[in-house]
Amino acid sequence: MQENNGKYIFGVVKVGDKGQVVIPSEARKLYDVKPGDALIVLGDQRGMALLKTEMFQSAIDQAMEGLSK
Numbered sequence: 001m002q003e004n005n006g007k008y009i010f011g012v013v014k015v016g017d018k019g020q021v022v023i024p025s026e027a028r029k030l031y032d033v034k035p036g037d038a039l040i041v042l043g044d045q046r047g048m049a050l051l052k053t054e055m056f057q058s059a060i061d062q063a064m065e066g067l068s069k
Contacts, residue, residue: 037052038053
């Protein structure tokens with residue numbers, strides 16, 4: 001793993017026949033990803049990212065709270 005100002009490179013992974021990838025163990029430890037966790041796949045023209053659903057839900061809750069005030 002390489003780290004630069006809070007940004008990480010964990011290495012290269014390959015996509016399997018079923019579209020599955022293995023998240024490197026260092027990334028799973030750093031981001032506390034455990035078997036059974038749900039992840040959201042986000043993307044734009046430059047690439048994609050994985051986000052734990054609980055983090056996404058927290059951001060939605062904060063945004064909705066701001067709208068109701």
